[in-house]
Amino acid sequence: MRNTITFLMDDSPVEVDFSREKSIRPTTTVLNYLRSLPSHRGVKEGCAEGDCGACTVVIAEPSETGGLRYRAVDSCLLFLPMIDGKQLITVENLRSPDGSLHPVQEALIGSHGSQCGFCTPGFVMSMFTLFKGSSDPSTSEIEDCLTGNLCRCTGYRPIVDAARAACARGPLDHFSVMEKAVLAELAASPRGSIEIRTPGQLYFRPDSLDEACNALRKFLDACVIAGGTDAALRVTKRHERLKTVIDLGAIKDLKRVGTDGGGLLVGAGVPLADLGPFLEGKYPALASALSLFASRQIRNLATLGGNVGTASSIGDASPVLIAYGASVILRSVRGSREVPLDGFFTGYRKTLREPDEIILALRIPPPDGAFIRSYKVSKRRDLDIATLSACFRLSTGDGGGVESLTLAYGGMAERTKRADLTERFLIGKQWSRERVEEAAGLLGRDFSPITDVRGSAEFRLLAAKNLLLKFWLDSNV
């Protein structure tokens, strides 16, 4: 068991020994750590909640194909132990050893892409990952890469132009030259579980499932994190000192995606950003929901297990997973069990998970020809928590009658919930506009939504009805 962490920064291994560092705790964020150093103040705090991207840094780790994979992440949401064994790249590292600017930096200057400059280092880091990934990104890929970075000065147009211009010059740069050396350094990093004890805090980052289950049995009140994007806010916003943290991020068993009788078995710890290739073509509604899920930086950290586990009333992925008939596989020292996601949520941020259980994986059956669509209603298209979200699943018989129907809504109740009365009304009825509009009237009996900062009850109910009509329209395209 280690009580230190090691990561690669500025081409050298950095060891952090929490027992010696008075001002650093295991829940110190990478942002605050970097800003405490004299030479890494290019990283900025804009919001401390992962909503602006000014603190974007890049984490490199070995990819499955043998090279390095570069991920942009919000350093304000990242606890220091989460970068153990990885390379941390900041804006200060982008100049070549000879002092020349990186192509993304040159392109931003060339397109007049900075005004006040405060958001710029974050944009540079996001663009750097795009540069390393694609030499000819589409506009939508560029935008997707930048949804997590807010700029208040430019109006974005010159930044998008710069991203395009920079990528055309990629992906070779001085990081390419160093790739093998970095891989070797990372391979030589210390391994094994980490247990950090500081006054009043225990941070446990096990590298096996058994250790995690044992720890959870011992610390039933522990804060269990995977990507940590939700839990980090307790530290950055509420200034809580989390007493016990169990960080599942180093457990390989949680990071597997497998096929399962035509369906998918998704490890609870797989970052959402990695799911794309598995969903493409086969699970379009889930792929579409995840494309609107937060931002690229957050999808590089956040997991399906975490999204289901936090049981938010909106929970962008939950209505979709319910529509696909997904189930949750839980694991504890007592064994494993599988429960359908429909029924897993028992109340506001409450689930059937016992305190000693870990969410191991989600089983997502194949859609089997059903028509499934997901919808999100939010004030802003990207990086916005939904006012309401929904996913609907329809199977009709030969005569156009409704055989089976799932109408799952988020943001309409204290938990993700199906519209039971409306569903029941439509079963066996003709799938027609008249019937659908009639059925929509029942949603007011299925739900009594609240008025809050994201929308009024009146709007929620109207949109819930309208989405049903939209689903009908989409089913006829």
Add this chain to the structure above:
Amino acid sequence: MTAREHTGSLTHESAELHVTGEAVYIDDIAPPSGLLAGRVHYSPHAHARVLKIDMDEARALPGVHAVICHRDIPGENQMGPVIRDEVCLAAGEVLCVGQAVVLIAAEDDDTAWRAERLLRIEYEPLESILDIESAIRKNVLLGPERTMRRGDPDAALRTAPHVVRGELHTGAQEHWYLESQVCLCIPGEGSAITAFSSTQHPSETQAIIAEVLGVRKNDVVVEVRRLGGGFGGKETQANHVAAWAALLCRASGRPVKIRLSRDDDMIITGKRHRYLVRYEAGFDDAGVLLAVKFELNGDGGMASDLSFAILERAMLHADNAYFVPHMSVAARVWKTNLPSNTAMRGFGAPQAMAAMETILDRIARECGTDAAEIRKRNFYGPERGDVTHYGQTVENNRLHVLYDRLMESSGYSARRKAVDAFNAQNEFVKRGLALTPVKFGISFTTTFLNKAGALVHVYRDGSILVNHGGIEMGQGLHTKIRQIAAGEFGVPPGAVRVNATDTSKVPNTSATAASSGTDLNGMAVRDAITTLKARIASSLAGYFNDGAFPGAPSGGATLPEDIEFGGGVIADRNRPGRTMPFAAAMDLMVLRQVSLSATGFYAVPNIGWDREKGWGRPFNYYAFGMGVTEAEIDVLTGSHSIVRTDVLYDAGDSLNPAIDIGQIEGGYVQGLGWGTTEEILWDGRGNLMTHSPDTYKIPAVRDIPAEFRVELLEGYPNPNAVHGSKAVAEPPFMLALSAWLAIKDAVSAVGGHAFEPDFQIPATNEIIALSAARLRRSTSEAHT
């Protein structure tokens, strides 16, 4: 080389520092020895009597160095910028959630947080007023009503063939500068103090610090290298954080930095004023305005701040680009128990213009005529009239040329037909199109503020250091100043460095605001350089003439007026050979005992008006621009997208087209946010509900127009500002009203343009969906 050769799209002077993360913002300054973290404890009540402030336990916490309240202020407990009605720390009463009560300085943030929890403050909650309507009902004004009037609008309305009446709510807007409010104060000898403040108005920050500390202004230095965004939010309200940091610095005797967290920044600081505008407009069958009566109601918050200057600009822009023969404006600022609202890009003009544009939009719907055509019929011009409702003539009017060119380049007429055809084909997706103009008066309406100072040094190696009173906040001011200075001296821009703004270099300055930064400071810098050039020319002429110069002696004596600066040399324009590289000449000047340091000053001439009568010439000139936006809405979800935007803007002879286009695009997108997704909400107890980017949504990359075409009007130099240029900054913000009205046009299409949609600012997805749903009902009822 002439000055013109130095115009052009030079990159931002800090661009390389920005992209490498090397640019130093205040929070990046290496921590001085003994630095303490400052924290502001603020009121949790919208309105309450403060019964007791007990700081003993907090003071006793190890690591805490100062805990102070109003009793500990050595100077005056006052930080109102114009009207002295805002205390620095609450005394007997708190007037809003977010009002500062106690300040804490501790070894680190965490200790300061823990100390805050040990404060024992007792309040007795009082009744609060949280919106304009309540304030109107209770008649609680922040100051006297202001009015302007031309002609007899009441009589004209009585005889007008058509009249529209209504009211428009415009929402508050958070500045959302990426760098939150921050100030680092370092104690000096005796009563001296240096403040590194993220302020748009260092002279005022200096004055407020001096007042709260009870020292003279010459004890206080305020230095500002750059801001991570301002947008008006740091025009007066940077003073607050600076005053608090200065008080803690004085109390602890140590350097103190206060950097507000995003949530605290949003909770504590004021926003763009909410307005409730009531209007009544009379027009003829052709849609031509005969009379308009406006009633402007601003939500000032708990103190005046700049509310009356903002109200004044709103009154002066209620006409926007339209001649109204009979017009009156009655305007009031209401007092509410919210943080004092403040300057933000546009400064009241957006609220008033939105109302005027709503009138034009409604007239078009009533007449069944395209709204762009209706607007054109009402533009200021020689036929209709070119004197505003406050008596200033609209000179150098570019509205007609902008209109003609933009209608053409945007393909407006064909796209109007295409939009109508699209809407006929689609039940649940609708498109809309709108053109809106902007006419924006350039000058502070408080006339004495229209001035600037500069201090220019030239060193022996030919390098130039320019000091001026303006603040670089991303708008490219220092880049333009660099271009102006380089142009005047005839040297490459790289020879010029623009220094951090510093009250000990250039005193008694105005805020960098009102889009005036380049106009004012550029002229002041030019004035200083003119002085220097005269000294240099005189000495160099003497040098050329005294025989020591090795160049051609023929052709008689060089006169100072023969000396010309350009192409990196200084030369006698009439006598070839009498020339010297700029750097060598500066070395010579030092040997010849010439002072290479000069101040410059500029005051805008020929402006002035009678504020009481509301009549005169408040503005040096007008900036003009025009935008055409096409939007698409999803009738069922209320979501929208901007399909295409065309902007044509009059920047005169642009000093730097790339920077000006950047200002236009950025301003437009900020206006788009105000008009659509940026919604500020308070709960029933005066707590800000949208206090972080989690709930407050400024535009992100996918919210901008899918096609975004911005062009500058070429060939129309501005006679009234430096090098023929024109201000940019604020006016483009209001071009986004074209997006807001394009969305309204799309909503209106749901009801076949037969009904007036319910609409307001911001037009959120909720407003769009609910409004569209009502129109669907109205339409189906009309058919049955």
